[in-house]
Amino acid sequence: MSTVTDTKKAPAGERVADWADGRLGIYTLAKANMRKIFPDHWSFMLGEICLYSFLIIILTGVYLTMFFHPSMNEVEYVGPYVPLQGQLMSEAFNSTMHISFEVRGGLLIRQIHHWAALIFLAGMFVHMMRVFFTGAFRKPREINWLFGFLLFFLGMFTGFTGYSLPDDLLSGTGVRFMQGAILSVPVIGTYLSMFLFGGEFPGGDFVARFYSAHVLLLPGIMLGLVVAHLILVFFHKHTQFEGPGRTNKNVVGMPLLPVYMAKAGGFFFLVFGVIAVIAAIASINPIWALGPYRPDQVSTGAQPDWYMGFAEGLIRVMPGWEINLWGHTLVLGVMIPLAIFPAVLAAIAVYPFIESWITGDKREHHIAQRPRNAPTRTGFGVAWITAYMIMLIGGGNDLWATHFHLSLNSITWFVRIFFFVGPVIAFIVTKRICLGLQRRDKDKVLHGRESGIIKRLPHGEFVEIHEPLSQGELHRLTAHEQYDAAALPPAVDENGVERKIGRMEKLRVKLNKGYYGGDSQIAKPTVEEYKEIQSGHGHH
C-alpha cells in the first residue's frame, strides 16, 4: 500500500488495485486462491460443461425475455409463416413465432437456449455419475453432492416450465399431462390444480405463472446453488485419482492462475461454440410445425424433453388401474408413477449417506476411487442407470415401435418387466465385471504386462514375456485401500452377559458383508506376494 510520503507515483494499474484492496481486500483473496491447485483429468471438466451451459442459458434467456410476451390473450397470427396465417393463438405462441421468424437472430438464440438446456441436463447427469462412480461424494462432500442433485432436480423443472412457455401443441399436451398427475393426488389434487392454473385447465394464467417460475424463481435458486456448489469445491479442494505423489492430504495439478483460468476460459468458448454450431445446424422444438395449443387437439409422439422422459415412461407403461370408492376415484395408474418418480431420484440422492452408514467410515476422502475398486457401489449405480434408461425406452415406446418395426404392446411389456429385472441383471453383471478387472489388475501387478513377445525355451516350450510395470503404475494399481468386512461382536461379552445388538446394526453388518465380504472384492496383492513372484523370475 502506498504511503503519503511517496514521491514517485505508482503505476495506474497498481493504484487501482490498491484502491480496490483497501475496500474489498482483494490481495488476501488473491493470495489465498490464485495458486489454488486443480488436478487434471478430462472427467473433472464435466462440471464445467454444466456451468458454462448454464451461463449460456442465462445469457440467451435474457435475450429471449426481451421479445417474449408471457400472456395467453388470444390473437390472430399475421406473421410470415404461411401455414399458420389467420390461426388463433395465444400471445405467448405468437411472440415465440415472432422471435423465430422476425427477430434478428431470434431463432438461433432460441435454439441455442433450448439445446443448451438439453446439454446442461445431460451434462449434470454425466457429472453426477462421474462423482458417483468415483466415490467423490464421500465425506466431506456429501452436502455438495446434495447441492448438485438439487441442481439437477430443479433443472428438470426449470426446463419443463421453459418448454411449456411457447404454449404450442406439444408443450400444452405436456402441461396437460402434468395437470393430470396433479389431479391424481388423493384429496388435495383437484384443489392443487385449481390453485396452480387459476381455475379449470388450461385457463388464462399458467403461461404467466410458469414464466415467473422459469425466469425468476427456479433460476434464482439454481444460481445460488451453483455458487454454493463452487464455493464448496474450492473449500474442499478437488478430488484426484491415485498416482505417484498423490495422497489424501495434497492435490497435485496446476494452479488456478494462470493455467486453469486460461483453460477454463478457453473451455467456456469451446462449449459455447459447440452448442452454437449444434443450434445452427439442427432444429429444436419447431413450434411452427407443432401449431398453437388447443385442448381439443393432440398429436402422436407427444413427449417431454429427455430429462422428463423417465416420468413419461412411468406413465406410459403403468397399467391404468383405478379404484372407485364412495364416489371418489383413486387413479393408481397415474398416482403410482407419480410416487415412483421422486423415489427413484431420491434413491441416488441419499446413497452417500447410506454408504457411509454401511461402511461406518468417518474419515475424509480426497482420492477419487476407480469404479472397479468399489464393485457393489458401481453395480448399484449401473443398476440405477439401467432402470432410468429402460424407462426412457418406455417414454419413447411409440418411436421404438415405428423405427424398429416392433409392437408397441411388446415394448410396453418389456419395459414393465425389465424395470424390475434389468437393474438386478445389471447389478450382477457389473459387479462381476468389476471383480474381473480387479483380478486383472492384481495379475498385472504380480506378473507384469503381457508384451506379446513369444519366447521359445531351449527345451521347446513357448512362453510369453511379461514386462514388469513401472513403479508409478504399480503404485496406481495398488494404492487403493480396501475395507475389511464388518462382523458382529460375539453374542456374549467378556462377562458372559448377552450383548444387545440392535436390528439396524445387524442389517448394517449384513450389508457391509455384502459390500466387502469375501466374494465382493479381490484382495489386492501384498508386498510379500509380489516379492515371491518376482524372485522366481521369468516364470508366470
Next chain:
Amino acid sequence: MKKLSARRRHPLAAVVVLLLALAATGGLYAAFAPAGTAKADETAQSLAIEEGKKLYSVGCASCHGTGGQGTSDGPSLVGVGSAAVDFQVGTGRMPAQQPGAQVPKKKTIYSQAEIDQLAAYVASLGAGPITPTESQYSPDGADIAKGGELFRTNCAQCHNFTGEGGALTYGKYAPNLEGVSPKHLYEAMQTGPQNMPSFPDTTMPEKEKKDIIAYVQAVNGEKADSPGGLSLGGLGPVSEGLFAWVFGLGALIAVAVWVAAHTAKAKKS
C-alpha cells in the same frame, strides 16, 4: 317473308342454308353429346371391367375370392369403390405380400391403366367411393392454415404434427405421409384404408380435404423447408434428446478430453 322469298335464289343462299344446317346439327349434337359419350364410355367401361376381371383373378382372387366376396384371408370388396382400389394398388399396398398387423407400402407393380381396370372391375361389384378427379384433390388455392388446423384436429393424433407417422397398437401404425401424392391422400381420407377411419364428404367436405392436402404438402412435401436447420425426423423431443446426448454432449466430452490432454508444461530450451 317478302325479303326472304326475294333472295331465295341468291347465289349465296345455298351457303347460308348449309351453315344453318351445320349449326343446327352441331347444336343438336352438342346438346345430346353427353349421352353420346356415355354410350361410347360404356363400351370402354365394360372393356375395362372385362380386363380388370382378368387382372383380378390373377392378383387378387386368392385372398378376396373369385367374385370379390372375400375369404378368411381378405375382406369382401363389394362396395369398397374404385377409390379404395386406386389407393391400395396405387401405393403398392395391394397385392399384399403377407398377412400381418398392417400391409406396408411398397413398389407399385401395376401400371395406372391396369389399376384403372382393376378399379373398374371392383367398382362394378357394388357402389362405393369413386376415384377422385384432379379438380377434387388438387391443393391449388386451398387454405393451408385451415388445413393445418384440420390436420391437428383430425389426423395428428396418429400421423404426428406434420405427418411423420406414429405407432398404433400391436404392430399397427399410421404411416409417414412424406411423398404421398395428393390423389392418394384424398383417397385415404375418402376410404379409410386399413386401420384408418374414413372421412366421407358428409363429415369432411371436399374443400377441407383439399386444405389438409395443401397443409401436408406444405410441411411434409418436397418443397417443405425446415427454417431451424435439420429437422431430425420431425419426431420431437426424443430425437432431439438423442441428438443432444450423442452430438452435443459427445462433442463436448471429446473437447474436454482434448483440453485435458493439452496441459501446461514447463518448457525447457
